[in-house]
Amino acid sequence: MNTNGPVAVQGALPNAEGGREWAIAGVEVARSGYLENSIPSVVSQVAERARKLLGMDMCAVMLPDSTQSRLMVAGSAGLSGQYIEHLHADHPLTVDRSGTSTPSPSVEAFVSGRTVDVPDISRSEGMVNWRELALAEGYASLIATPLREGDRTNGVLVGYSRAPRHFPDEQVNLLEMFAVHAGATIKAAHTREELQATIDKLHAANAVLRRQRRNLELVDHQHRRLLQVMANDVGISGVVSMLAELLNCSVTVEDTDGKVVATATSGIYVSPPHRAEREVPTAAELLANVLSKRSGAAEFPSLDGEGASFWVTPVTLQNEVVALLWVGRPRFQLDDVGRLGLEGFALAVALEISNQRNVAQRSFRLSKDLVADMLVETTPADRAALLKRAAALGYDLAANHTIVVLRQDPSAGADGLRHGLGDTAAGVVREISPGTLVGTTGDDVVLLVPSEGSLSAEEVVEVIRADHRRRNPDRSASALVWGDVSHIAEVAAAYRAAHGAFDLLARRKPDTVSRIGDLGVAALLLSHGDPKALSQFADRLLGPLDDIDPRRAEELVDTLTVWLREDRSTSRAAERLLVHVNTVGYRLRALEDRLENSLHDNSFLVDLQMALAIRRINAQS
Template identity: 35%
Template sequence: MSVSEVPASLRSWMSAVSEIARAVNAAEPLEAVLTRVARHACRLIGFEFCTVMLADAQRTHLRPAGWCGLSPDYVALVTDGDALLIDPPGPQLDTPAARAFREGRTIAVADVRSARRYGLLRQLAPAQGYRALLAVPLRAPDDLAGVIVAYSVAARQFAGPELELAELLAGQAALALETARLRTAQQEVIGELSRANTALRRGRAVLEWAEQQHHRLMQLVLDEVGLAGLVTALAETLGASVTVEDADGRVLASAPEQGYRPPPDAAARRRGPARAALAAQESATDRRYEVATVPVVPAGGPVLPGAPGVAAAQVAWAAPVVLGGELVARLWVTAPPAAPEPVQLRVVERFALVVALELLQQRHLVDVHGRLSGDLLADLLRPGGPTHPQVLLDRAAALGQDLSRPHLVAVLALDGPVPPSVRLPELVRAAAEPGPRPLAGPYDGLQVVLLPVEPDPGGALRRILTQVEHAIGAAATPTLVAGPVARAVPDYATAFRVARGALALRRASRAGGVVDVRELGLSALLLETGTPEALRRFARGRLRPVAAYEAQRGGDLLATLRTWLSTGCSTAATAAALVVHPNTVSYRLGRIEQLIGRSLRDIGVRLELQLALTIRDIVRSDTGPGARTGR
């Protein structure tokens, strides 16, 4: 789909995100970036004025750092003296901005004239001429940094989409603040590098080399080469192998393609010298990006750091990548051609800082993608189906999904607490690779996954369940249901209800595993409308005489009945499938008729038994009818 076909509101939002990201990457002054955020808030949500306020160093006042539409007199009014106290002595000096910062949540004021708890508004609002406002906190990774306040000249109630978009823009402002902080830290490292270079014996040649790497690194950032480009450039600079791992040890990028040497494996990192080096690096508080030299212990015995005969290939360099005090990744340099020079270690530190910037931007874009995916699923799966199907198709296309193609509708539930570090939609999308990326997000208390039916999604479903089980450990039990296939936009809501019904039935009996209900036919109607207890009661009532007889005397009656129904009620086909004589099949079917007191020639009786067997399969088996997935 071309850009001109994307809905205007979505195009405007995506354009705003791209513009702010480019300004951040180009190291535009913080005040200018925050002014961009304020201008987009006015344009996208329909406010007349907007300002981004930051807490001062003492965290006693909020002061404007970027704004749109505000008069110079008003900016001076809220800047001078004790205008906006974060913790005022009483309500006569309180403001919605201060309260949003104190409580860390969005504050909406529909009409300032009736907002009696904010005494200072009686002075501020007439000075600028606004009647309503919205104050949203700026959430930095480790603390609140300030607030974004948007003003309307008319009194108004704020709807959910307006609040959500304001919070997304606040996230953009927080991204700019965190980026500015990281750039400041980067400049400190560069300054330290310059001071250290003057003491090096090689003097000016070493300094020129370091400056060349600095300029090259800055150009890579401006060119937006991404994480893979940064890693390739560092590998070329050092003549070594470079790897970036996330906090769980998954490789995010590596280079070079030819002659690549991986970092030490988990066993090597647990050995004495390597473990000590990494532990000292992680516990350091004064220089979080300092490179650690990690001895690579050979299988024949220990090698001590600095011992005679230790080759460069037996040493790896590790630099932590930190965001907001949290270790989010690690940069490894392995198989260097010689022992590292101090200036080379500083270059690695600078690359680690830029990797942190890249991961921060990726994390924010993932959050935006997740919010938009969740909104799309809510409109797609709503009861009664979507009201504007083509609009949903356009929104999905903007997210890289073609929902006009047939998609399997799957639902995932976890019984038990989920660790805060587990981001399920992101985990599901990553686990589906190398196949098509699914549309995944929360809806109605469940995780919904939409996967194209071509290629067959069975492998992706198995990987998703395996990755979720690995991520949550024993904390919770995941149950995954592969529901019906939706072939048109109105089918998605119905397919979701069927999958949800099968999930409820399975969880009410025994949570965990995979249930496949893709090819139920009329049985899907019962799953869509029945409660778990009613479904189990129906199945027990129809199958109890046969199950009781089989439990006492054997005879494989239920297996024979299941096969006979699935083969179109063919005695010959059933005999061939079970490798028995056709007379044996006829005898067993006759015994079933005696036990239930009804004739199998009655199509209604056959339908009831088919439904009962379907319910029995979901409750008792690891996979349901027509199973094509497994654990």
């Protein structure tokens, strides 16, 4: 379409040879769309071919943007980058289908689907908004033909000439024929890119599936090896050794108190982060999150970026975290398979801990039953049976043993125990003194420590008390190391004496270890005195209390016991008994009146404590 006045025709019309050149160019352009060329490359080839065939100075291929509201230069030949930049930014080719505004020749060709030629830009109404930009670029005429695909227009092919120029119908027809090939070429390039993108996605998905399959095969291999190791009953040490081998790293299992349960390494052992490192806010938050989630592996990176990096996984039993599984080495990272494997090994460690606990509980239960049967008077036949039971459990009761009694110290304001004293003692002796027999009766924990063992009774007791304080920070325990017994028949009497001696130590400080020598003559009498004579001694001294109401007598004795424990402080005894201070004083005077002796007489006080201890031993017997 030409709305301008006559302009001189430039260039000759194409002859037959020229027509073949146009046809060949169209075929070659079409072929380029199916080759491994990018869309910008294909579009630029179209523009260059059209420029040469038309004998134009410049040529451009314009395509609509994603909203179909603007035409954008997708490829060009001869146009400057500055021109294209200004065209896009300052003089946009807006697609207006309403007809309310005068479109540019390029937009008119795109909207109408017909070729538009402008022989002289200076005389074209459609170039009013772009005339200055065109003159600055140096072109004086243009021709725009739509790139069509059936009834659909996909873009515009625009040729520019530096001089005014008219395009004959024959040349326009050839240009439109070329545009058909060019449009198909660009469409083919788009289709090829879409297909290639789909193929790439399929390749990526296939790679993911292959990787996942390989990962699942690796995880299955790990699980099979893990099941084999567990079937061989190698314990926690065997499980962590296999994990260290598979991941080529250091492995550590810690209980919830921070005590190391097992370690393994494939090279140089790297210990987990120290307490100070774990108390850094970010690290403390990470560990708190791990403990609250109770599952999954979390990365614990090196704080300075140079040390060892660790992954930590909670070991859970019955929804309770019982241990932490640490794996790491310098610059250590875990892939998906490693994390899955780590979680599987955490489960294996949990099962091994469960097995250990079950074995320990059964062993402790049998040990307690054995000790309970030893603390009563037995016949020779009973004692022979006890020796056999002990031997079956791995204890040699024919050797000398030291009797030890442990007892939880009173702690009125403390919360409940996290770990009982008996369980703590049993756990300690399993590790440091396997030949020690542990049992419980009432509030007492009773130990029979081999006299010729690698550790003395005092050393075993100190480890137990320290572990008890670590597990229960607000609680303490005291102990009485009584003495040696050389025969199983002596155990019951020795325990009764030790139990009574514990009660004699009413004025002792909590969290202490006492020995038989601390009781002086009282210990001698309790352990070697004639039971009948001792009973007569107690009855003679305490007889006046037998003549009053038993509840009243018990009240007086309890008050005396607390008063002695509180270092003869009437006020503290009143606080402990939850009574008025005058009530304590009244009861003590009543006791003095009944016994016809002063509680400030130290010799009488020793006799009184001895008599009370004998009464308690006799009552227990």
